[in-house]
Amino acid sequence: MTTADTDTAAPEDSAAPPSQAAEPAYPVLAEVWRGDFLESVHHGSVVCLDADGKAVLTAGPVDVPTYPRSSNKPLQSVGMLRAGLDLDGELLALACASHSGEAFHLDGVRRILAGAGLTEDALQCTAALPIGAESQPAHLAAGLGPSRITMNCSGKHAAMLATCVAAGWPVENYLDPEHPLQLALRATLEDLAGEKSTSVGVDGCGAPLFALTLTGLARAFAKIATAPAGSHEARVAAAMNAHPEYVGGTGRDVTTLMQAIPGAVAKDGAEGVYALALPDGSAIALKIADGSQRPRPVVMTAALRHIGVPVATDPRLSALTTAPVLGHGQPVGAVRPSAALTHPAPAP
Numbered sequence: 001m002t003t004a005d006t007d008t009a010a011p012e013d014s015a016a017p018p019s020q021a022a023e024p025a026y027p028v029l030a031e032v033w034r035g036d037f038l039e040s041v042h043h044g045s046v047v048c049l050d051a052d053g054k055a056v057l058t059a060g061p062v063d064v065p066t067y068p069r070s071s072n073k074p075l076q077s078v079g080m081l082r083a084g085l086d087l088d089g090e091l092l093a094l095a096c097a098s099h100s101g102e103a104f105h106l107d108g109v110r111r112i113l114a115g116a117g118l119t120e121d122a123l124q125c126t127a128a129l130p131i132g133a134e135s136q137p138a139h140l141a142a143g144l145g146p147s148r149i150t151m152n153c154s155g156k157h158a159a160m161l162a163t164c165v166a167a168g169w170p171v172e173n174y175l176d177p178e179h180p181l182q183l184a185l186r187a188t189l190e191d192l193a194g195e196k197s198t199s200v201g202v203d204g205c206g207a208p209l210f211a212l213t214l215t216g217l218a219r220a221f222a223k224i225a226t227a228p229a230g231s232h233e234a235r236v237a238a239a240m241n242a243h244p245e246y247v248g249g250t251g252r253d254v255t256t257l258m259q260a261i262p263g264a265v266a267k268d269g270a271e272g273v274y275a276l277a278l279p280d281g282s283a284i285a286l287k288i289a290d291g292s293q294r295p296r297p298v299v300m301t302a303a304l305r306h307i308g309v310p311v312a313t314d315p316r317l318s319a320l321t322t323a324p325v326l327g328h329g330q331p332v333g334a335v336r337p338s339a340a341l342t343h344p345a346p347a348p
Contacts, residue, residue, distance in 0.1 A: 043060070045059060051280040056306055071269035079188030175208065186210050192223050254267060
């Protein structure tokens, strides 16, 4: 070994872990440009399936477990219907929601609870402020603070409670991972995804959180979007299609996607997760590795092109293809999809 080699070689015990020593596991999916300067990048994973379930685009690890966060909600709603929940229309859409906390959302949560003979006191989700761009300032201006009903997951929690009442299960411990409700929901997620959930965590709202791969999540959304009429899956798809404003809210990109794409079933999730499926069975699931929400709709709209959605022809969708980068309150750049999405390498 030469002197130069000795000087530059790292001690054996300080060698980088394999994930750092090898190629990055997560490719760049989005670039943040401030003017003509590349300021930041967002890494992540994405899988696009065609109508036959074949992957037409993959970037990053898509077959390792991840927490889908609120993107699991449509799957959980299927499980609640299987367990005896009797909701349809906007109230079933609200069970799938990360709602903005607008007045019609809160009214819907109260209607779900009242239908089960319960009040807001039964909710065990984390108290939080509304997340809507308009509803949160209005809430604060009224002198109100965090509450359980204004938490974005309160529709899911109300539906979980209503399911327990319908099935004759106790409501006091409905968030226990071993509660019959949660066992039934886990079984449904595994059935729809075609794989076992290998990890159970606690979601931000306090409910059990079941891990799936991105490929499994995309498969599950495809099963919901293509289900035969009358099935529990089709009821969830129909509710989300007809009432996308209940799934998200005013100005939310998930609501815009479903309004712009007939028959689409889409759900955003915390930590940069997004899933979508079309009535022909094509589907997308993605995860931004750093958990940022900023590039999430940008990556989704870039992925939509790979399953044949004409993004450029609809102004609602084309508006989501980039996100503004601000300087002194004015747009001075944009978040854009990377070459991994716009010019992907040919599939092996």
